[in-house]
Amino acid sequence: MLEIRQGGTAGQVKPIQPRALIVTIYGLYAREVGGALSVSALIRLMATAGVDEPAVRSSISRLKRRGVLVAQKVRGAAGYALSDRGRAILLEGDRRIFERHRAGTGDGWLVAVFSVPEAEREKRHQLRSRLSWLGFGTVAAGVWIAPVHLEQEARDALAGGGLADYVDLFRAGYVAFRPEPERVARWWDLDGLERMYDEFVAEYRPTSARWRRKRRDDDEAAFADYVQVLTHWRRLPYLDPGLPIELLPGNWRGSQAADLFFALHERLGPPAHRHVETLTRPGGTA
Incomplete structure (x- = not known):
């Protein structure tokens, strides 16, 4: 199973979890069909991604306990839908994942200062x-910093996490x-982040090369890779x-990794979508 850095700090390597793949599938496809997928369809989709049925059912249960999924019938069959919290989490992620935002040196900084009572x-x-999680860096205890374009986010x-009363936000310039x-x-x-970018490029450059050589789409394989x-x-x-x-090291690896991701997104997204449509449409195979 592919090992990726899932959460935590740079330098921690954990195997990709089935529940992370389920969240990806819901984020990509379930919202297009009302936010719900049948259990049978999800099992078939996850099988394409190399995950067996017991792992899928266990992961669904965990996501349900965490409040990300809720039980819901899908055309009379057992299924799960995104909860309001799950929708909010995925909506928050769309901007970061599928858009490129790069601050300019003259834009300034967003500084967060917080103080929490011991109680x-x-x-x-x-x-x-x-x-x-928002991408802030640490200046000192209780003082965090980010590019100013993250202000509204x-x-x-x-505010949504009930934490606004403990934080003051400032726009600032470094002098x-x-x-x-x-x-x-x-x-x-930054060193840890560059290592992660290097790992991404090393893992998926061969995938990109393989798909550039293909003369016709294999929708199921595209979904598994995507x-x-x-x-x-x-x-x-x-x-x-x-x-x-x-302000970044020369030859910043993130630019190369982003180019690779968006190329794969463009190449694999459409055939992967067709595969999901085939499995989830009424009268489909799942």
């Missing part, structure tokens, strides 16, 4: 996790005393919040 210290962990995420590239390298783990690619990719745009290219 509510669990909120401290929630804040750190949320800011990290940060506002929405912190002294060390060069900004030096500071950026301390605020974010959900793997997207599941691997989708965390990276959060760890890399679109920092100005001038």
Whole structure:
């Protein structure tokens, strides 16, 4: 099974989990059909991706317990739909995953300063996790920083998570005393991020080459590759919040990885979509 970095900090490698593939499938396809998929269709789709039925059912149960999926009949058959929380999570991810945002050096910074009473210290962990997920870097204890274009996303995420009362947000410019590239390298783990980008390119460059050689589409194979690619990719745009290219190391690997992802997205997306339509339409095979 493909190993990818799923969550946590740069440097932690974990195998891709079936539930992560399920979230990818729901994000890509279920919202087009009202947010729900039958269990039988999902089992067939996951089998294409190399996951057996017991693992699918176990993963569905976990996603249900986490409030991401809710039971719902699909044309009279057992199925699951996205919960309101699940829809919100996927909607939040669309902008990061499928759009390229790169700050300019003159745009300025968004600074988050938080203070949490000791009696509510669990909120401290929630804040750190949320800011990290949004792509903020760490300046000091209780002081985090991000490109200013993340302002509205940060506002929405912190307010939606019930954390706004603990945070103040500022727009700022860096004026002294060390060069900004030096500071950026301390605020974010750029070396770790570049290693992750290198792994993505090493894993999927052969996939891209293989599909460039194909003269005709294989919809099922395209689906299997596409959900793997997207599941691997989708965390990276959060760890890399679109920092100005001038402040990043030379020959930034993220640019190469992004070019590869969007090329695969364009090549594999349409045939993968056809495969899902074949399995999920009324009278289909699942």
